[in-house]
Amino acid sequence: MADVEHTIGLLLGTEDDWPRAYEALLRRLGVIKGPDGRTHRAVSERVTIEPFNLRDKPRHELVIDRLAYWYYHPREWLKKISLMDDVYLLNSPFTFQSMEKHAAYCAMMRLGLKVPETVLVPYKNPLDNSRYAYTAARYNQSFDLEATAAQVGYPMYMKPYDGGAWVGVSKIRNTDELHAAYDASGERLMHLQASVEGYDVFARSLTIGPETMVMKFRPEQPMHSRYEVDHGFLTADVGHEVVTISRLVNAFFRWEFNSCESLVRGTDVHPIDYANACPDVAITSLHYYFPWAMSALLRWTVFCVVTERKPTLDTDTARYFAIGDDPSLSYAEKLTEYRRLTDEYFETARYEEFCDRYLGNVDAIVYDWVTSEEFRSLLRETVRATYPVHEHEKFLGHFGGLIDAWVRDHS
Template sequence: MKKVGILVGREETFPESIIKSINEKGASKVTAEMITVGGIRLDEPKRWDVIIDRISHEVPYYRAMLKRMALEGTYIINNPFWWSADDKFFNFALAAKIGVAIPKTVLLPQQEYIKDITSESLRNLEFPIDWEGIIDHVGFPAFLKPHDGGGWKNVSKIHSLEELWTEYNQSGKLCMTLQEGIEYDQFVRCYCVGKEKVLIMPYDPSKPYLSGMQYVNVENYLTPELHKRVEQDVITICKALGYDLNTVEFAIKDGIPYAIDFMNPAPDAELASVGETNHRWIVDNMTDFILRKLEEGFDTPEYRWSAMLNPPEKQAKVKAPVAKPAAKKASTKKAGK
């Protein structure tokens, strides 16, 4: 019996729905459950074949626990090692290099530092910052947002240099980015499952976050050509990042989809927030993906220690017998003269 564990935070409907769906479709071969963990030993045995992670970005203990589970061969959705190393600014730079349209973006030094960082610690840092040069490059309006964050937390829309300084001076120890604000004609948020299945959802970011008002139903919202490009960009991004579950947001201006947010390895899937249709889609497609991969086998992440823990089979000490040469015939002819 294969086991799937769900690691969750405050959400309710998605964990309940995915557990029910896997248990119903698992045909007694796969079972899903909420995981329970406490003190994790160095020799902790494998307890789940797959774990869907929805909260470790907020709870360091969970992240460390998942890394330990991965060492036993548990497949984690999403990979805790890459998620730990990932950040949004790197993602923007990577996506731009692989052909995805990205707004102009600048990484900014922190406004504050931890206690033991002094001016001597920052001798490599340009001071003062060339604010005018940054603004000339990015322009207004712009968005000041953390280089590694989510949920629209600590995000400010900026219209002037004075506004930028005010918001930046309140950012504390957060490392921020300043990104060109795309005055969009259309906006979409896209689910992606298994780096192959994509659901494009018309989305209104001006509505309150998690209000249930952001997802709007509009038929034929994108032209076929634009729909195809958005879908391909989503798959390209998720393949590059290695995420099996993600959302990608696009601000579309003059027919160009600008990817503005796509580090969402635990995307919102609550029924009250995303609506029945979108909730059902993500539950069904995640279920199908997990069941299919449990049967076919997951693509094993390439960890540097894997070859050391699982060396190739040693060559047999006794070599296979070598076939003897055929016996010469009695009537073998001598070389002619």
């Protein structure tokens, strides 16, 4: 029987390193046999931005979106192809637009997660809207910022309700810093969120489909050193909880390529940021963990197109809230039930069986690629495009050494 060819679209912004890696691995994977007895080949193409007729039929079966969280024209194209053409999207543009960090906090609080105390405060400066003055004069209640902050407690963070990449985030230790940060917020809508002081570890987990990598994160370090290579920084129980929370967030919001940040203090896991429309997968950030990310992305996207996994635009929040609202369930029991729902959403058992049977060579393909001159050329070009000339040798040695460590650990 003839090969079935599946086209995967890459909707990209400025990044070029991981797309080149993904494209290379797709080529090396080539043709695989599927559960339907036919042979399948997945190919990728970079999506261009141009006028589109709402009745146009797309070429793509799946699109990896890394752009539409800030560029609205392609976001509307994603909505069109998902609503009208059933194109599979790893991240729902609908929930990322409406369920930003604020809504994500609200939902996860209801589910019983240990989200720090959080308050939303009104805009500091009037909005540029002719109706604002009348509405504010009639309905806006005056409030005491210091008293509101006291309810949260110092130290705390002020951060945009919908922000990303740490933009606009300030640590607040006293009333002077509180007023300075609020004055600087302007027309941005801000949260005040309690700080988790004395935490033991900052865990950042990257989840792609039903696969999760939990990494030790050091936000105070420059980007090239933030992910520390450490395989034993969490206990088994805490690690299981971090993974469960990460996958819970993703299944709940229909996000399948997303990162979650949690602060671990003792045995308590406090998720603090888990709505990331464009999670960091740069080789100069992930380094050691970059091959895993590419392996997971390859496996999940191929699984989705070959098995014709159906997109689910509708969210089934009632099933999750029924668990969260049940007073007879302990926190641990709720986590167990959430994990069951996430495994059901991601078809975890079916995915694992598919990978074992049809994608068992992916790890070897990735290893061969990482040890090839093609990969080293990509690394050199990325470093030269990212850092000034006088730092090229330093960072080539830095990232080369980390990749060499991954090669030794996987040989």
